[in-house]
Amino acid sequence: MPELPEVETAKNGIEPYLKGFIIERIVVRQPKLRWQVSEKLSEISQQKVTALSRRAKYLIIHIEQGYIIGHLGMSGSVRIVPHDSPVDKHDHVDIVMNNGKLLRYNDPRRFGAWLWTDNLAQFPLFAKLGPEPLSDEFNGAYLFEKSRKKTTALKTFIMDNNIAVGVGNIYANESLFLCGLHPLKIANTLTLTQCELLVDTIKQVLSTAIAQGGTTLKDFLQPDGRPGYFAQELLVYGRKAQPCLKCGYPIESLVIGQRNSFCCPHCQIR
DNA sequence: CAGAGCTCCTGAATGC
DNA sequence: TGCATTCAGGAGCTCT
Numbered sequence: 001m002p003e004l005p006e007v008e009t010a011k012n013g014i015e016p017y018l019k020g021f022i023i024e025r026i027v028v029r030q031p032k033l034r035w036q037v038s039e040k041l042s043e044i045s046q047q048k049v050t051a052l053s054r055r056a057k058y059l060i061i062h063i064e065q066g067y068i069i070g071h072l073g074m075s076g077s078v079r080i081v082p083h084d085s086p087v088d089k090h091d092h093v094d095i096v097m098n099n100g101k102l103l104r105y106n107d108p109r110r111f112g113a114w115l116w117t118d119n120l121a122q123f124p125l126f127a128k129l130g131p132e133p134l135s136d137e138f139n140g141a142y143l144f145e146k147s148r149k150k151t152t153a154l155k156t157f158i159m160d161n162n163i164a165v166g167v168g169n170i171y172a173n174e175s176l177f178l179c180g181l182h183p184l185k186i187a188n189t190l191t192l193t194q195c196e197l198l199v200d201t202i203k204q205v206l207s208t209a210i211a212q213g214g215t216t217l218k219d220f221l222q223p224d225g226r227p228g229y230f231a232q233e234l235l236v237y238g239r240k241a242q243p244c245l246k247c248g249y250p251i252e253s254l255v256i257g258q259r260n261s262f263c264c265p266h267c268q269i270r
Numbered sequence: 271c272a273g274a275g276c277t278c279c280t281g282a283a284t285g286c
Numbered sequence: 287t288g289c290a291t292t293c294a295g296g297a298g299c300t301c302t
Contacts, residue, residue, distance in 0.1 A: 001294090001295065001296080002296095003296095032278095033278090033279095034278060034279090034296090034297090034298090035278095035298095057296075057297095071296085071297090072296095073278095073279090073295090073296065073297095074279095074294080074295050074296055075279085075280080075281085075295085090280090107279095108279080108280055108281065109278085109279045109280050109281080109294095109295085110278075110279055110280080111278065111279065111295075111296065111297090112296095125297095125298080149271095149272085150272085150273095151272080151273080152272080152273065152274095156273090159296095159297095161296090161297070161298090168295095168296075169295075169296085257273095257274080257275095258274090258275075258276090258294095258295085259294095259295075259296095260293095260294075260295085
């Protein structure tokens with residue numbers, strides 16, 4: 001499932017094939033994704049891609065008139081393929097470029113989205129998003145302040161997009177394990193020092209993953225079609241009943257906010 | 271307002 | 287072997 005590092009990797013991977021080139025047309029085979037695909041996309045023709053960017057896990061393709069906004073959901077991927085590449089099952093959207101290539105979006109579970117706006121600043125989905133996790137705005141003091149009135153589980157808190165974007169389930173589990181904080185710890189019991197440690201850990205985990213090109217999980221393909229990889233083994237995620245890599249105690253799994261969670265009850269303090 | 275639960279969807283895993 | 291059931295999961299939305 002694409003997390004922030006995967007989206008960043010995808011953005012960087014597709015950029016050389018899009019930026020500076022002209023979109024000839026956009027083919028929508030399946031408009032029923034998480035939301036109906038913007039009808040505007042089918043009308044786009046002969047527009048240059050001026051830039052690519054990312055906000056949270058949204059991919060933003062800047063074109064001469066407006067912005068195409070994509071989200072990979074949990075099973076989506078984008079690849080660059082030749083114009084004559086045969087269409088596979090779940091290939092829902094093609095952005096056809098004038099360089100012989102096209103950006104092909106495939107998404108078995110259709111949790112993704114492809115939208116259009118002419119005003120990024122007022123794009124409703126971006127209105128309430130918290131800071132980017134790798135920005136300076138996301139720091140210990142910020143997290144401490146935000147946590148003061150929060151009685152939710154720490155794991156739910158750091159995955160809340162209003163607090164900070166892009167901390168998905170896997171990286172939330174990994175970050176909490178690394179800094180020794182229990183996922184069920186109540187958010188407002190964090191000390192400033194713990195907030196600083198947690199922020200530093202999240203930044204480190206995400207930037208390491210970005211540097212390595214994303215996590216290998218069954219659904220993700222990099223833009224050129226090769227599987228992604230995550231050289232650094234996951235330390236707790238998916239390791240139920242296996243020995244904790246720090247102390248050997250069996251890793252526990254629990255459900256927090258409808259999300260599968262993993263922790264070492266011995267190393268991670270409430 | 272905060273927090274809990276619901277929802278979209280399909281492939282993989284599990285159950286008999 | 288095969289069919290039926292269960293479950294995961296991002297994140298906005300609805301309800302309490």
